[in-house]
Amino acid sequence: MVGAMTGFHKNIIIGPYELDGNVFLAPCSGVTDLPFRKIVKKMGASLVVSEMIASQAMIRDSKRTMKMVEKCPEEHPATVQLAGCDPDVMAEAAKLNEDMGADIIDINMGCPAKKVVNGYAGSALMKDLELARRIIEATVKAVNLPVTLKMRTGWDDTSRNAPELAKIAQDCGIQLLVVHGRTRCQLYNGKSDWSFIRQVKEAVNIPVIANGDIVCEDTALQALKESGADGVMVGRGSYGRPWFLKHLQEFFKNGQKCQAPEIAVQKELLLEHFADIIEHHGEVVGIKMARKHVSWYSRGLKGSNDFRVKINQSKSSTDVHQLINNFYETVLEEHSRE
Ligand SMILES: Cc1cc2nc3c(=O)[nH]c(=O)nc-3n(C[C@H](O)[C@H](O)[C@H](O)COP(=O)(O)O)c2cc1C
Incomplete structure (x- = not known):
């Protein structure tokens, strides 16, 4: 092409x-x-x-x-x-x-x-x-x-x-x-x-x-x-x-079609995006605003449905940050075993 x-x-x-x-x-x-x-x-x-x-x-x-x-x-x-x-x-x-x-x-x-x-x-x-x-x-x-x-x-x-x-x-x-x-x-x-x-x-x-x-x-x-x-x-x-x-x-x-970034890079991007959301909107509004974005980033990855439920129940940005880390680490481990 x-x-x-x-x-x-x-x-x-x-x-x-x-x-x-x-x-x-x-x-x-x-x-x-x-x-x-x-x-x-x-x-x-x-x-x-x-x-x-x-x-x-x-x-x-x-x-x-x-x-x-x-x-x-x-x-x-x-x-x-x-x-x-x-x-x-x-x-x-x-x-x-x-x-x-x-x-x-x-x-x-x-x-x-x-x-x-x-x-x-x-x-x-x-x-x-x-x-x-x-x-x-x-x-x-x-x-x-x-x-x-x-x-x-x-x-x-x-x-x-x-x-x-x-x-x-x-x-x-x-x-x-x-x-x-x-x-x-x-x-x-x-x-x-x-x-x-x-x-x-x-x-x-x-x-x-x-x-x-x-x-x-x-x-x-x-x-x-x-x-x-x-x-x-x-x-x-x-x-x-x-x-x-x-x-x-x-x-x-x-004419070149690019691959989506590696999962590890996607995780870093999401964490950076999430930190910016909290900084801009504050903790309370930010957590709510972040939910849809977190769900979109993780769409299609194994376990994303459960992950979404947990994110939607989280009440603090520290919890959300931790959940994102854990979820992507699990996905990365699975990928490395495949
Ligand atoms: C949730 C949502 C919010 C939107 N808000 C605006 C807006 O504020 N101003 C605007 O001009 N269009 C708005 N649109 C229309 C989009 O800019 C765009 O024209 C439309 O989604 C079609 O493009 P897409 O198929 O790439 O999404 C919105 C669309 C969606 C789905």
Whole structure:
């Protein structure tokens, strides 16, 4: 395969930033918090994006929101994703984030969640392109930062207007688009329609990133081929595999598929990730936040079901740390006997 990949790797440019490659981590509320972004970026993602931040909560200065916009040095250019339906509030929230050290602002026009679309934010904006335009204009004008936008293909099958929104976005100064190849009404059902993303790519001159259902090298390649997009964004495929984006990047560069790291290395990565979770969220919240990650890292390893039960019952970070150590030591011993 070496040499056959020409054209799939490229360094994406967003405003003043030339990224190292074209593989992005998707914003995922409740998952892509600072510790996760840090480990994925450290391992080799081109760009990581914060969880969706409600613009109203941002300007109210809510404690939880302030925690969500904290950044680490590793993640620069730090991208903060904002959601909202009021142009003035979005503009104010974007400016606040600029003042707090964001390097790029991303606008969410893809979230399908009821509590978001009922407030006419997220993917509901794809039903009201005039409001979408006003939000984009206000946000772009409010900051001296590049602004990007993430959308779905449309609201439903009868209104797949992503190419139209893309043109509006480009005209208003948006510098990069991400398209998740599903409609809002699909939620997460069916398949991401990568070939539809090609219509967005052909409608604009700014970089377009394809998203949805990219879980291995082959799906990443297929997504690029079908969409003609400039890069890929990966969400669920990165869970428990912070090395996966780096592997995709290597594959785009040289056609080589990388092996998952040795179990001993996976253990060290999980322990490092866990320590960061506790440091960032504190003991009580951190233990709860860590559960899903621990479960994802250990998925498929022998004894992982029992391990998960024990982790979910643990009440202290020392216990969780010890359980991780013991579990991986047992797995390693078994591997050495095989
Ligand atoms: C748990 C979860 C939380 C998500 N939160 C966000 C979010 O905050 N902002 C956003 O734009 N998309 C969000 N998404 C959508 C993802 O960014 C992505 O578009 C979608 O999962 C499809 O990509 P994937 O198949 O690689 O996961 C979320 C998805 C999941 C599963």
